[in-house]
Amino acid sequence: xxxxxxxxxxxxxxxxxxxxxxxxxxxxxxxxxxxxxxxxxxxxxxxxxxxxxxxxxxxxxxxxxxxxxxxxxxxxxxxxxxxxxxxxxxxxxxxxxxxxxxxxxxxxxxxxxxxxxxxxxxxxxxxxxxxxxxxxxxxxxxxxxxxxxxxxxxxxxxxxxxxxxxxxxxxxxxxxxxxxxxxxxxxxxxxxxxxxxxxxxxxxxxxxxxxxxxxxxxxxxxxxxxxxxxxxxxxxxxxxxxxxxxxxxxxxxxxxxxxxxxxxxxxxxxxxxxxxxxxxxxxxxxxxxxxxxxxxxxxxxxxxxxxxxxxxxxxxxxxxxxxxxxxxxxxxxxxxxxxxxxxxxxxxxxxxxxxxxxxxxxxxxxxxxxxxxxxxxxxxxxxxxxxxxxxxxxxxxxxxxxxxxxxxxxxxxxxxxxxxxxxxxxxxxxxxxxxxxxxxxxxxxxxxxxxxxxxxxxxxxxxxxxxxxxxxxxxxxxxxxxxxxxxxxxxxxxxxxxxxxxxxxxxxxxxxxxxxxxxxxxxxxxxxxxxxxxxxxxxxxxxxxxxxxxxxxxxxxxxxxxxxxxxxxxxxxxxxxxxxxxxxxxxxxxxxxxxxxxxxxxxxxxxxxxxxxxxxxxxxxxxxxxxxxxxxxxxxxxxxxxxxxxxxxxxxxxxxxxxxxxxxxxxxxxxxxxxxxxxxxxxxxxxxxxxxxxxxxxxxxxxxxxxxxxxxxxxxxxxxxxxxxxxxxxxxxxxxxxxxxxxxxxxxxxxxx
Amino acid sequence: xxxxxxxxxxxxxxxxxxxxxxxxxxxxxxxxxxxxxxxxxxxxxxxxxxxxxxxxxxxxxxxxxxxxxxxxxxxxxxxxxxxxxxxxxxxxxxxxxxxxxxxxxxxxxxxxxxxxxxxxxxxxxxxxxxxxxxxxxxxxxxxxxxxxxxxxxxxxxxxxxxxxxxxxxxxxxxxxxxxxxxxxxxx
Numbered sequence: 001x002x003x004x005x006x007x008x009x010x011x012x013x014x015x016x017x018x019x020x021x022x023x024x025x026x027x028x029x030x031x032x033x034x035x036x037x038x039x040x041x042x043x044x045x046x047x048x049x050x051x052x053x054x055x056x057x058x059x060x061x062x063x064x065x066x067x068x069x070x071x072x073x074x075x076x077x078x079x080x081x082x083x084x085x086x087x088x089x090x091x092x093x094x095x096x097x098x099x100x101x102x103x104x105x106x107x108x109x110x111x112x113x114x115x116x117x118x119x120x121x122x123x124x125x126x127x128x129x130x131x132x133x134x135x136x137x138x139x140x141x142x143x144x145x146x147x148x149x150x151x152x153x154x155x156x157x158x159x160x161x162x163x164x165x166x167x168x169x170x171x172x173x174x175x176x177x178x179x180x181x182x183x184x185x186x187x188x189x190x191x192x193x194x195x196x197x198x199x200x201x202x203x204x205x206x207x208x209x210x211x212x213x214x215x216x217x218x219x220x221x222x223x224x225x226x227x228x229x230x231x232x233x234x235x236x237x238x239x240x241x242x243x244x245x246x247x248x249x250x251x252x253x254x255x256x257x258x259x260x261x262x263x264x265x266x267x268x269x270x271x272x273x274x275x276x277x278x279x280x281x282x283x284x285x286x287x288x289x290x291x292x293x294x295x296x297x298x299x300x301x302x303x304x305x306x307x308x309x310x311x312x313x314x315x316x317x318x319x320x321x322x323x324x325x326x327x328x329x330x331x332x333x334x335x336x337x338x339x340x341x342x343x344x345x346x347x348x349x350x351x352x353x354x355x356x357x358x359x360x361x362x363x364x365x366x367x368x369x370x371x372x373x374x375x376x377x378x379x380x381x382x383x384x385x386x387x388x389x390x391x392x393x394x395x396x397x398x399x400x401x402x403x404x405x406x407x408x409x410x411x412x413x414x415x416x417x418x419x420x421x422x423x424x425x426x427x428x429x430x431x432x433x434x435x436x437x438x439x440x441x442x443x444x445x446x447x448x449x450x451x452x453x454x455x456x457x458x459x460x461x462x463x464x465x466x467x468x469x470x471x472x473x474x475x476x477x478x479x480x481x482x483x484x485x486x487x488x489x490x491x492x493x494x495x496x497x498x499x500x501x502x503x504x505x506x507x508x509x510x511x512x513x514x515x516x517x518x519x520x521x522x523x524x525x526x527x528x529x530x531x532x533x534x535x536x537x538x539x540x541x542x543x544x545x546x547x548x549x550x551x552x553x554x555x556x557x558x559x560x561x562x563x564x565x566x567x568x569x570x571x572x573x574x575x576x577x578x579x580x581x582x583x584x585x586x587x588x589x590x591x592x593x594x595x596x597x598x599x600x601x602x603x604x605x606x607x608x609x610x611x612x613x614x615x616x617x618x619x620x621x622x623x624x625x626x627x628x629x630x631x632x633x634x635x636x637x638x639x640x641x642x643x644x645x646x647x648x649x650x651x652x653x654x655x656x657x658x659x660x661x662x663x664x665x666x667x668x669x670x671x672x673x674x675x676x677x678x679x680x681x682x683x684x685x686x687x688x689x690x691x692x693x694x695x696x697x698x699x700x701x702x703x704x705x706x707x708x709x710x711x712x713x714x715x716x717x718x719x720x721x722x723x724x725x726x727x728x729x730x731x732x733x734x735x736x737x738x739x740x741x742x743x744x745x746x747x748x749x750x751x752x753x
Numbered sequence: 754x755x756x757x758x759x760x761x762x763x764x765x766x767x768x769x770x771x772x773x774x775x776x777x778x779x780x781x782x783x784x785x786x787x788x789x790x791x792x793x794x795x796x797x798x799x800x801x802x803x804x805x806x807x808x809x810x811x812x813x814x815x816x817x818x819x820x821x822x823x824x825x826x827x828x829x830x831x832x833x834x835x836x837x838x839x840x841x842x843x844x845x846x847x848x849x850x851x852x853x854x855x856x857x858x859x860x861x862x863x864x865x866x867x868x869x870x871x872x873x874x875x876x877x878x879x880x881x882x883x884x885x886x887x888x889x890x891x892x893x894x895x896x897x898x899x900x901x902x903x904x905x906x907x908x909x910x911x912x913x914x915x916x917x918x919x920x921x922x923x924x925x926x927x928x929x930x931x932x933x934x935x936x937x938x939x940x
Contacts, residue, residue, distance in 0.1 A: 002882070003755065003836060003882070063784070063796075065781070066785075070785070073787075074814070087814050089812065109922065114923070118810055119806065120800055133795075135834070163900075227874075367868050379804055431807060603777065605778040606781055607779060
């Protein structure tokens with residue numbers, strides 16, 4: 001593809017660190033074999049995913065232009081995987097363990113972004129980089145150039161151990177038990193390609209935090225989380241970790257559960273290996289929708305899971321790397337380049353003053369600070385990456401971190417250098433204030449590039465950011481620290497579950513047209529390592545989503561009690577009154593003729609569509625009846641959330657179950673007008689008409705959402721805890737969305753099909 | 754050095770009289786109609802939130818087009834991604850022609866609101882592997898490059914200067930012609 005592919009191969013021959021060099025060679029061979037049809041497309045798909053080469057929107061060769069879905073005439077070549085065209089551009093995810101980078105690595109990222117991508121490197125919510133519009137045949141050259149500076153894409157995607165994330169303040173934080181950086185580094189390289197990680201049914205995400213109370217590590221929402229702890233044994237301080245397992249976001253989020261409240265650091269690698277072996281051996285393989293480790297922990301219960309892990313740990317063959325990789329680790333620490341100093345008075349520089357307030361934090365070490373580099377939607381240009389490389393080399397010993405809020409964090413800056421640093425960042429257009437504030441909106445790629453995107457999360461994220469920035473000086477202090485996070489679908493890559501104000505994309509049919517919507521999610525908690533998850537309260541049209549922020553924040557500013565957090569406010573006031581505030585946003589819907597822009601998404605002027613679904617042709621009467629039933633179902637699931645807030649999990653779980661049945665009935669009625677009100681009959685009819693016929697099967701996740709209904713029905717009469725009621729509500733909401741999707745598919749199918 | 758993976762950017766004259774976001778709609782129409790001969794257009798990327806960045810792109814398999822804002826200068830940009838046959842002069846002519854054609858279409862779509870230069874353009878070899886940005890590489894490539902530009906413009910009254918002398922940057926030149934060149938008809 002690129003003229004230089006052979007040049008890079010020759011230049012790095014025998015010079016790349018192992019096993020990275022041979023990994024790239026293998027991948028290059030596999031590409032050739034696939035081109036010759038000698039590797040099955042499914043096998044090739046998994047192998048490229050394990051090298052970080054991911055699919056991208058339209059790679060099936062279909063693209064809607066707003067009127068109809070048209071074929072993109074790619075050349076007739078072997079596929080990259082089922083339904084994935086060879087020449088279709090793809091995404092490349094690049095692992096950055098603990099987010100740690102040096103100037104040379106930034107420089108190479110810049111080169112690759114401009115030579116192979118669109119000139120942009122994107123920082124993800126898991127401290128990775130992503131590049132878009134990459135051609136598969138350039139992959140090996142990119143990987144070689146990255147490997148030459150110690151970066152890998154290996155296992156950045158696929159059913160593997162993903163990037164090991166860590167609190168970006170590790171080593172300089174005032175609250176941490178100790179610096180988790182070298183431990184996260186050791187774990188990342190210990191698990192990469194480890195035999196006990198080869199049999200996973202799904203991905204596995206580890207995270208480290210230096211403390212329990214702050215958000216930085218987000219350990220509670222990870223497959224495995226490590227929280228640093230120190231205890232005293234025989235008068236000596238001993239380092240270790242509280243380890244939690246089975247957390248995760250995704251459609252139905254789970255809080256991680258306690259595996260052990262203290263494992264000495266020497267046990268970190270073997271115990272994690274044991275967890276991997278248990279997951280690989282007993283985790284679900286066939287049904288990918290129930291294959292994350294959280295489902296295994298659910299199925300067994302944490303006690304049985306813990307027993308199995310510790311029993312497995314005892315059986316492991318001794319590995320010298322368990323301790324070898326920790327050698328000298330307590331002495332490994334970043335340090336300063338420059339002597340400590342004092343912060344400057346901002347004087348007549350209001351931009352510096354604002355940036356100092358929002359982006360600069362004192363380190364534990366006297367005389368030093370950290371500075372956040374705010375990236376709009378996580379994006380940075382090649383020129384900016386080079387400028388940042390120079391800045392990092394000038395003010396530090398050559399280290400910088402990516403963050404899960406899609407920014408960079410520069411550490412070990414002498415306070416005496418802060419004004420000069422700010423000036424250098426401003427010169428590179430990187431000196432924007434507002435890091436980790438309400439203007440620093442986090443967003444997944446959404447419909448811009450993701451195949452699963454339903455609504456334009458980046459479009460909404462950008463719009464919110466622009467609006468909030470325009471009035472940032474007049475924003476009330478109480479709302480400046482809120483976190484806004486947007487996902488393009490229910491899969492939660494934008495982390496909407498743990499935002500103060502979360503959004504995720506859904507679609508609705510209004511006036512015969514599909515309209516992009518966002519579910520508004522409230523009740524999430526960023527603090528305490530993602531301490532609790534929110535629930536959706538209402539879906540609003542995408543073009544009215546910015547008004548949600550205005551209304552909710554205005555309500556909070558006017559009605560909060562002194563020092564009341566937003567999380568506390570939502571808990572006290574309840575979601576009902578907040579929903580009432582937002583309900584008018586679903587009224588007075590303009591006609592398509594009067595306001596066609598209402599029927600397109602942010603940043604995308606095409607008539608909104610999901611896939612090939614067009615304008616429905618069914619009679620309005622059926623629609624009216626269906627909508628009536630679905631409105632009832634949505635109301636029930638909302639009420640279930642209120643019950644949960646009131647501390648009544650039993651009522652919450654039962655109401656969520658009622659929402660399931662009502663939504664199922666809405667769909668059954670489309671085919672069978674006379675269906676009764678009995679749950680058994682509704683579920684039986686649903687199963688026969690929509691499940692057995694596969695009409696209900698989601699194009700991406702198959703029967704997953706129908707199985708939620710069957711499980712809820714089978715378990716009726718069960719005793720609910722707060723946790724199980726929470727899950728039931730989340731599942732009911734997803735089932736309702738799936739009913740909408742199924743209904744839309746049915747309406748758009750040609751007559752007689 | 755073989756001139757492959759060429760980027761040609763023709764800057765605008767004066768400030769743009771249009772909201773660059775308007776290009777999103779135009780480029781979507783290019784993708785929908787597959788209006789660019791020889792290029793399979795796949796998607797539109799709007800990156801206006803990034804300062805001095807790629808602007809708005811029509812992303813293709815063989816090449817991308819952009820209303821680009823790199824280094825703070827708006828211009829129409831053509832970026833060749835796949836290999837092209839022929840001579841250096843033919844590849845330069847192809848890349849310049851594609852950028853000029855895109856410029857003509859944009860001018861026609863926004864009459865009076867944007868005008869691209871008729872005397873200046875930038876040429877970058879978007880591949881450090883084949884074109885390191887060194888004085889030696891420039892000295893070796895300059896005769897062929899000047900010949901290709903002379904062939905393109907049809908005269909020798911132009912100045913050719915290195916785009917950026919830092920080795921970390923890509924190999925490139927800025928061409929300033931004493932005589933105006935023509936953009937092709939928009940039709």
